[in-house]
Structures are given as structure tokens and as C-alpha cells.
Amino acid sequence: MNTGRSLRLFLVDGTPHGLLTAEIMNWTGHVLTGPRSRLAELVQRDECARTGVYFLIGPDPDDSLRTRVYIGESDDVAQRLKQHNRPEEQGGKDFWERVCLITSKDQNLTKAHVKYLESELITVASAAGRCVLGNGTVHGNGKLPESDRADMAFFLEQIRIVLPVLGFEFLREQVKPSAPVAPAAPAMQSPRFRIESARQTLLAYGQEIDGEFVVLKGSRARGHWVGVEGGYQALFQQLVAEGVLVADGGEHLTFSDDYAFRSPSAAAAVVYGRAANGRTSWVLESTGQTYAAWQEQQVERAEQPDGESL
Known part of the structure; x- marks a missing residue:
């Protein structure tokens, strides 16, 4: 610790x-x-x-x-x-x-x-x-x-x-869980979450690490922005231009590397290609519990006296 x-x-x-x-x-x-x-x-x-x-x-x-x-x-x-x-x-x-x-x-x-x-x-x-x-x-x-x-x-x-x-983040190492030789696990790391859309055949995985929401390499996102102009559209386009999102030969884009977002909603918007509430869009891979419910559960557990459980 x-x-x-x-x-x-x-x-x-x-x-x-x-x-x-x-x-x-x-x-x-x-x-x-x-x-x-x-x-x-x-x-x-x-x-x-x-x-x-x-x-x-x-x-x-x-x-x-x-x-x-x-x-x-x-x-x-x-x-x-x-x-x-x-x-x-x-x-x-x-x-x-x-x-x-x-x-x-x-x-x-x-x-x-x-x-x-x-x-x-x-x-x-x-x-x-x-x-x-x-x-x-x-x-x-x-x-x-x-x-x-x-x-x-x-x-x-x-x-x-x-x-x-002081608000200067440019020296912070970006943790990449998908790297072949991953760094030691950070102190603050969540279980894995996923977004899945059968209709759009989207499938993405992410983890909250040291206050950032990291979408994992290989996650599949929508092939183009379909939401209203503004919001996270510029971020979506930036990731395409920088090669973080690459064409997979079909109708989708694939994350070529792990990428850290400032919030789960920013991550969800890029995956969906439109505005999205990341707190409800991301669900635990193991149980299907939403990110919001999982986070609330962490707070409740922290409030429990030692030895008690929910």
C-alpha cells in the first residue's frame, strides 16, 4: 500500500x-x-x-x-x-x-x-x-x-x-492492462466492465484504474459518429485520427490499444458513437450489475462497521 x-x-x-x-x-x-x-x-x-x-x-x-x-x-x-x-x-x-x-x-x-x-x-x-x-x-x-x-x-x-x-497530468504513466508485460497492479483498480449491443454488434471492455476509465485493447466500437454534433464527437474523431480507433474491415472500429478516458460516460459515448450515460451503460462482466450500482455498493461497504457485511 x-x-x-x-x-x-x-x-x-x-x-x-x-x-x-x-x-x-x-x-x-x-x-x-x-x-x-x-x-x-x-x-x-x-x-x-x-x-x-x-x-x-x-x-x-x-x-x-x-x-x-x-x-x-x-x-x-x-x-x-x-x-x-x-x-x-x-x-x-x-x-x-x-x-x-x-x-x-x-x-x-x-x-x-x-x-x-x-x-x-x-x-x-x-x-x-x-x-x-x-x-x-x-x-x-x-x-x-x-x-x-x-x-x-x-x-x-x-x-x-x-x-x-496541480492539474498537470502529462507525466502520469498510462496503465495498460492489455500490454504483454503489464505494470504492477495499481492500488485503485476495479473489476472489468463491459458494454454489449447485439443490435449494433458492439462489445467493449473497460476498467476503472486510478480515477480513469480505461477501455481495453480489442474492444469494438461503432464505425462512425451517429449522435448530435458536439459533445464527445470531437474526441471520437480525434481517436480515429490518432489511430486509437481503427477500421476492422467491417462496419466497426476497434481499439488498437488500451485508452484512458476521464469518465465512464466519455468511454461509453465513443463506443456507441453517440452520447451515453456510462454509469448505466457499463455493467460488471461477472454479474451484469451497472457501474452506478457497483459504485454505490462500494460506498455502502465502506460505511459498514468492521466485521459486518451487506
């Missing part, structure tokens, strides 16, 4: 949409994040004069449903951010709306450390597949002593813990 962590958040100006700092107990790292509209204030803070890694985050100009992320490092982050704030034709970057900076409270991060971290972070983000990377080239991670590499591995682990708390 995973152990708990204590995370300290500080709203610099007391508002939820301004500058924010985050720290994990017993970690030397320090996180500073804020919107691009507050860049003038952000670059004046002491953290921006330190050595660190940073993320520029915003919608992908070529696909608004995707997040674009640029990962960088610098001895003087403030100067780099000022350069990135220029128009595209002047060497800047137009896409980003938020910035997130990681430095060290003890200021022991060196240029070699952050170059190593930058390379590792690019590798992790690329493997996770949750964003479009804005980095044109991947630099070598350089040479570090073995002890320093171990320190940076721990530092990277803490970054991957704190960023999702």
Missing part, C-alpha cells in the same frame, strides 16, 4: 488563479506555477533566479483537445521565460498559457543536474503520451556520478507526484 504524503500549497496573493507554490515534506524541491498573464510578477521572484527545470503548458495549436508542453532548463529561468514570451517570429512561443518551475530549496541543483532532469522528463512525458511535446530535439542527459543519478531519480519521482495535484 502506498504511504501518505504531506503537500503544502501556498496561494501567493490569496487567489486561486494567481501564483502558487507547492512543497512536499522532506523533499528539497520547490514548485512555482502561475498563468502567463502573471509572468511579470513571477519572473521577479527569487525562484526564477535559481537553476531549475520548467514547463510551458497550453493547448496544442493543431489540436485544441490536446495539451502541448515544452520542457526546458536554465541557470536563469527568468531570462528564459522572457525569451519564450516573445512572439513566435522573434524566437518566442505563442501556445503556452501556464508555466511551472521546479527548483531546489537548498539551491544544490547544478546545471548538470537540471540538464539530466530535462532529458529524463522529456523521456517520461513522451512515454506517457498524454501531451504533444514542443521540444524539437532531445539532448543527451549528460554524465552524472552514480550517487547524483540516484538523487535525481528521487527528485523526478517527487515531481511526478506533485504535478498531477
Whole structure:
């Protein structure tokens, strides 16, 4: 079982949409994040004069449903951010709306450390597949002593813990139960659910894993969107364009890989090709109980005193 962590958040100006700092107990790292509209204030803070890694985050100009992320490092982050704030034709970057900076409270991060971290972070983000990377080239991670590499591995682990708390999901590993060599089972994993439609000959399987609803590889979905325009239509079309949904030679589309949705309703809508209530559409593979009933049962069980059953 995973152990708990204590995370300290500080709203610099007391508002939820301004500058924010985050720290994990017993970690030397320090996180500073804020919107691009507050860049003038952000670059004046002491953290921006330190050595660190940073993320520029915003919608992908070529696909608004995707997040674009640029990962960088610098001895003087403030100067780099000022350069990135220029128009595209002047060497800047137009896409980003938020910035997130990681430095060290003890200021022991060196240029070699952050170059190593930058390379590792690019590798992790690329493997996770949750964003479009804005980095044109991947630099070598350089040479570090073995002890320093171990320190940076721990530092990277803490970054991957704190960023999702701040709403940045692009470093989260996507669990794929259908993979030939599946990772260790997550702490929060449901039984398998299915959607079956004899009329449309649809058959899909899914699991709730770490707060996401994962439709499994090989699941069969409708061959085209038949619902009203809007809603999850853009997501359906995106999955077709990205090759997640592929033609099976007939009237259907097949999931070429496991895919994590934000909700069971999003998953059900893509399978059906129209809006759908995922809480009632998905049923337990073993009993036929709906997702909604299963979830309610979990809550009721949690409320029972030890030793009692429903």
C-alpha cells in the first residue's frame, strides 16, 4: 500500500488563479506555477533566479483537445521565460498559457543536474503520451556520478507526484492492462466492465484504474459518429485520427490499444458513437450489475462497521 504524503500549497496573493507554490515534506524541491498573464510578477521572484527545470503548458495549436508542453532548463529561468514570451517570429512561443518551475530549496541543483532532469522528463512525458511535446530535439542527459543519478531519480519521482495535484497530468504513466508485460497492479483498480449491443454488434471492455476509465485493447466500437454534433464527437474523431480507433474491415472500429478516458460516460459515448450515460451503460462482466450500482455498493461497504457485511 502506498504511504501518505504531506503537500503544502501556498496561494501567493490569496487567489486561486494567481501564483502558487507547492512543497512536499522532506523533499528539497520547490514548485512555482502561475498563468502567463502573471509572468511579470513571477519572473521577479527569487525562484526564477535559481537553476531549475520548467514547463510551458497550453493547448496544442493543431489540436485544441490536446495539451502541448515544452520542457526546458536554465541557470536563469527568468531570462528564459522572457525569451519564450516573445512572439513566435522573434524566437518566442505563442501556445503556452501556464508555466511551472521546479527548483531546489537548498539551491544544490547544478546545471548538470537540471540538464539530466530535462532529458529524463522529456523521456517520461513522451512515454506517457498524454501531451504533444514542443521540444524539437532531445539532448543527451549528460554524465552524472552514480550517487547524483540516484538523487535525481528521487527528485523526478517527487515531481511526478506533485504535478498531477496541480492539474498537470502529462507525466502520469498510462496503465495498460492489455500490454504483454503489464505494470504492477495499481492500488485503485476495479473489476472489468463491459458494454454489449447485439443490435449494433458492439462489445467493449473497460476498467476503472486510478480515477480513469480505461477501455481495453480489442474492444469494438461503432464505425462512425451517429449522435448530435458536439459533445464527445470531437474526441471520437480525434481517436480515429490518432489511430486509437481503427477500421476492422467491417462496419466497426476497434481499439488498437488500451485508452484512458476521464469518465465512464466519455468511454461509453465513443463506443456507441453517440452520447451515453456510462454509469448505466457499463455493467460488471461477472454479474451484469451497472457501474452506478457497483459504485454505490462500494460506498455502502465502506460505511459498514468492521466485521459486518451487506
